[in-house]
């Protein structure tokens with residue numbers, strides 16, 4: 001059975017995707033969707049709003065029916081506040097939901113407090129999925145009589161406004177606890193600082209962009225910089241790690257390439273490595289929508 005999610009992927013084609021977020025039907029660009037839509041045009045015309053790219057970059061929403069400035073969508077017990085941004089983003093990447101389930105299963109099976117490092121963490125989907133699983137298992141908060149939090153969840157993104165948005169999401173669903181740390185910093189710089197501080201993490205998650213900028217303008221180019229960042233992330237794994245998740249949405253990067261990037265983990269620590277396409281599917285949608293690739297490593301004992 002699919003986890004309760006107030007979201008549905010409905011169709012894709014002609015360079016766009018049609019989705020329901022809460023009660024709002026939205027059409028957004030999906031350049032990979034080079035096929036014809038699988039569902040009738042009439043359904044697409046029901047969209048509350050459609051995002052289109054402008055001819056000189058940027059773009060905007062065209063409204064057919066009103067959509068509030070902010071509205072909520074829930075995945076399990078996690079609430080996300082969504083906003084229609086000027087870039088066509090909403091504050092959630094619903095295609096990450098299968099990874100959130102994978103993390104949840106891992107965390108529940110471990111049944112112990114954990115240290116998570118979430119890099120390029122955006123508005124907190126993964127951070128909150130792990131925090132919720134830890135809270136459910138009774139491992140997020142400090143045990144009675146102890147000051148230090150049980151778990152340590154570290155959320156890193158270079159953009160202050162998205163980190164604030166993530167923290168507000170956490171507060172909204174009652175998870176913004178002492179165990180969550182909100183860091184506005186360049187991902188690689190933060191990893192290097194954590195190595196110097198001799199911190200260790202049981203679970204590391206990265207969803208790097210094709211191109212990004214750190215807090216002081218540091219340029220991140222996935223094809224040039226990812227391998228070095230991963231080398232440093234591997235050095236941050238604890239003695240008893242749980243897993244490692246790498247996702248990517250860069251055109252031309254295929255799943256075995258991500259698996260090759262994580263192969264050193266398999267060689268040095270054993271465990272299991274899997275990779276694949278992140279596919280958006282739904283009983284309502286006749287055609288799956290490819291949304292990037294993933295590679296996941298889980299330790300032997302997890």
Ligand SMILES: C[S@@+](CC[C@H](N)C(=O)[O-])C[C@H]1O[C@@H](n2cnc3c(N)ncnc32)[C@H](O)[C@@H]1O
Nearest residue numbers: 120122125157158159186187207212213214220
């Ligand atoms: C693809 S989004 C991540 C989506 C997120 N994992 C999720 O599922 O909600 C990429 C994020 O990387 C951040 N970013 C880009 N360059 C960065 C850098 N050098 N250091 C830290 N964060 C960066 C952006 O601000 C953006 O929030």
